[in-house]
Amino acid sequence: MVDEGVARDPWSGPPAVAPAVSGPDDARLDAAPAETPRPAIDIRAILFTVADGALLVALGRRDVGWGLPRGDPSPLDTLDASARRIVREGTGLQEQYLEQLYTLSVRETPDWTIIVGYMALVCSGAAPPPPQAGTWHDVTTLPPLSHADQMVIDYALVRLRAKLGYTNVAFHLLPQTFTLSELQGAYETILSRRLDKRNFRRRVIASGILSPTSEKRRDGSHRPAVLYRFRANEDHETHLTPPWAEGT
């Protein structure tokens, strides 16, 4: 374990300020040996979408190979807002759903970096136009990525799959109106296993989060499917997302 010369009294007042920015009123740290520099903060976002049976991830070209969209947080915004901006800038896509994943400390470049991972979902309707300067990659056949990017993706997959079970996240991957088969297809794609049609429909109807529209989709030589809409009411994502709106 590292020596604790850099530690600050855990019960002390406002956090100490690193030398580059610290004012002169910061007496506690004068004697600290080789004062710790502040790390860089890096928001990384993983964007998921589904398209014809595949779960896709947005990756952009990097100096070497590929990588997740990333960017710096803005001091005036919440982290969530910064993440939203990064998604928008990096992909031109308006995400439907955004969730903070995990924060980790890495040294992948010579510099010390704190990475805040975010997961975003965009609906498959908006997906076909691939993100500017980037491309959609099938999550099952990703190019080699940095260790940190890989960790963010692995974790996002675990979280996304788990959340399918007890939330309605999947709706954020679909366009405004959709058929029940499309919804089931999204579930099956993400979980990579087949689901029973009748049980699936019963559950999702019983949950009451869908309202049927009067329209139908006729897209082949078969019976047309009723289009449903997601009842935007209260989107019980609650579980893992903080109950408060992040803010200052």
Add this chain to the structure above:
Amino acid sequence: MVDEGVARDPWSGPPAVAPAVSGPDDARLDAAPAETPRPAIDIRAILFTVADGALLVALGRRDVGWGLPRGDPSPLDTLDASARRIVREGTGLQEQYLEQLYTLSVRETPDWTIIVGYMALVCSGAAPPPPQAGTWHDVTTLPPLSHADQMVIDYALVRLRAKLGYTNVAFHLLPQTFTLSELQGAYETILSRRLDKRNFRRRVIASGILSPTSEKRRDGSHRPAVLYRFRANEDHETHLTPPWAEGT
């Protein structure tokens, strides 16, 4: 929404480095107006324990009022390791369980700070010696706290209560051996509602995570209770905690 003058290309290579530390090879940002300084990083830990029917939180005296234990991350450690160190330094307690909660960006002091929230559990046996320079506070009657501290606590409570349902976290709040009534008491304290004794015992026994010891606890004029031990085997915390060990 903030203007995007400070933004960096989300598809670019390694993260840009703030001026204080940046090398000369960082051409992309030369023209950026009023380059953003790096925020301070602040780890905040909420420590829970249970003692005679109350859920307690460790708070320390601060310049004004009370606050959660806090500290800087160390560049050489994972965030988890830094959080562990902060808990240890601030309270003298060896936590049994540590979990990252959420990261947020605040401006509670004039400085811009990124707060990484952690939750730690310590067993009620170790609790009575109150943390050095701090005190245990009943979670239902906390003193006024900073907005950020309050958010961390609120979120930790939600997470802790939710996790009681599908993990074994509660065991980390109890000493090595304990009676089923003590375990049930911990659940009831955290959830603040009564549970059915028979159903509780059936569930917890059926789950197979307890092994009875040969000892009994006789602590009153009534039948002695069998002491159980937590089978440390595989502690299925899995769900929300990243499957990877955080690292560089």
Add this chain to the structure above:
DNA sequence: GCAAAAGTGTTGTGTATACACCCATGG
């Protein structure tokens, strides 16, 4: 009329809940 996807019910099995009494001990 046939291919192709939409739509629809029942049954069994396991899991969670509600509920009340006897047991062992110390004083």
Add this chain to the structure above:
DNA sequence: CCATGGGTGTATACACAACACTTTTGC
């Protein structure tokens, strides 16, 4: 012998999984 908490079983409701056929349409 009595007060105190430890310990036990059953009946019911509900959630979930397995399973196959009819309907509507385009060609």
